[in-house]
Amino acid sequence: MAEVLKGKPVADAMKEELKQKVADLKGRGITPTLGIIRVGARPDDLFYEGGAKKTCDAVDMAYQVFEYPEDISQEDFEKAVADVGSNKAINGILMFAPLPKHLDEKKIRTLIPVEKDVDCLTLGGAAKIFADDPTGFPPCTPTACMDMLHFYNIPIKGKRCVVLGRSLVVGKPVAMLLLREHGTVTICHSRTQDLPSVCQEAEILIAAVGRAKMVKGNFVKPGQIVIDVGINEDPDNPGKYCGDVDFAEVEPIVEKITPVPAGVGSVTTAVLCKQTIMACELQNA
Numbered sequence: 001m002a003e004v005l006k007g008k009p010v011a012d013a014m015k016e017e018l019k020q021k022v023a024d025l026k027g028r029g030i031t032p033t034l035g036i037i038r039v040g041a042r043p044d045d046l047f048y049e050g051g052a053k054k055t056c057d058a059v060d061m062a063y064q065v066f067e068y069p070e071d072i073s074q075e076d077f078e079k080a081v082a083d084v085g086s087n088k089a090i091n092g093i094l095m096f097a098p099l100p101k102h103l104d105e106k107k108i109r110t111l112i113p114v115e116k117d118v119d120c121l122t123l124g125g126a127a128k129i130f131a132d133d134p135t136g137f138p139p140c141t142p143t144a145c146m147d148m149l150h151f152y153n154i155p156i157k158g159k160r161c162v163v164l165g166r167s168l169v170v171g172k173p174v175a176m177l178l179l180r181e182h183g184t185v186t187i188c189h190s191r192t193q194d195l196p197s198v199c200q201e202a203e204i205l206i207a208a209v210g211r212a213k214m215v216k217g218n219f220v221k222p223g224q225i226v227i228d229v230g231i232n233e234d235p236d237n238p239g240k241y242c243g244d245v246d247f248a249e250v251e252p253i254v255e256k257i258t259p260v261p262a263g264v265g266s267v268t269t270a271v272l273c274k275q276t277i278m279a280c281e282l283q284n285a
C-alpha cells in the first residue's frame with residue numbers, strides 16, 4: 001500500500017504562511033490584490049474562480065473580478081486588459097483561457113505585464129522559468145507539483161524524474177522546475193516509444209497527459225513517487241473525475257502517490273495566492 005499524498009495539508013500549511021505575509025504587507029499599508037479577467041461564464045472558469053476567491057479570503061488578501069461579455073470586440077478587450085495591467089491596485093493577473101475564438105489570444109496575452117503574470121500566460125514569463133529567474137512565476141499547477149514534493153520531503157536532487165506530457169501549462173514548466181532542483185529529467189509525449197519502460201525508469205513520475213487512467217500497473221515499479229496532475233471525466237463513474245493514473249492498479253505497487261481528486265488540484269489556488277503575494281512584495285521592494 002502506498003502512502004497517499006493529499007493536497008489539503010500542503011494548501012493549509014501554505015495558507016498559514018501566506019496569512020502572515022499578508023499581515024506584514026498590510027502593516028506597510030499594502031493590500032495584495034489578485035485581478036481575475038474572465039470573458040463569458042464557462043462553468044469550469046466559474047468553479048476555479050470560486051476556489052480562488054475563497055483562498056484569497058482565507059489568507060486575507062483582496063481580489064477584483066473583471067468580467068466581460070462573450071461577444072466583446074478585440075479592440076475593447078485589448079483596452080480592458082491593458083487597463084487591468086496598468087491598474088496600480090492589481091498585483092497579479094489570472095486570465096481564463098482559452099478566450100472565445102474571435103479574440104486574438106496570442107496578442108491579448110502580450111498585454112499582461114510580466115511582473116503581474118502570476119500564471120505564466122506571457123512568453124516573457126515562460127522565458128523567466130526557462131532561465132531560472134526567481135522573479136518569474138511558473139503556471140500554478142507545476143508549482144503545486146513542486147510544493148507537494150517539498151512538503152512531503154521528497155528529495156529531487158540527482159533523482160530520475162519522468163514527466164509525461166509536454167504542454168506549456170504543465171509538462172514543460174514542471175520539467176524545468178525539476179531540472180532547477182537538480183533532477184535528471186526525461187520528458188515524454190505522444191510520440192515516445194515504449195512509454196511503460198521509460199516511466200518504469202523514474203524515481204519520480206509526473207503524469208500530465210489528459211488521458212483518464214492511462215498510466216497502468218505496467219508503467220510503474222516499487223519505490224516510485226507518482227504525482228498525478230490529470231483531471232479527466234471518469235469513464236467508469238459518470239459525473240466523477242479521475243486522474244491520468246489508474247489509481248487502483250498503481251497504488252498497490254508504488255511508494256507514494258497523489259490522489260485525484262484531493263491531490264495536486266487542491267493546492268493550485270493557494271499557489272495562485274502565493275505567487276500574487278510574491279508579485280506584490282517584488283513590486284513594493
Ligand code: NAP
Nearest residue numbers: 141165166167169170189190208209210229230231265268
Ligand atoms: P495537453 O495540453 O492536452 O497536453 C497533453 C500532453 O500529453 C501532450 O504533450 C501530449 O503529447 C501528451 N499525450 C497525450 N496523449 C498521450 C499518449 N497517449 N501518450 C503519451 N503522451 C501523450 O494537457 P495539459 O493542459 O498539459 O493537461 C494535462 C492534464 O492535467 C489534463 O488532465 C488536465 O486536465 C490536467 N490539468 C490539471 C490541472 C490541475 O490544477 N490539477 C491544471 C492544468 C491541467 P503531444 O505533445 O505529443 O501531443
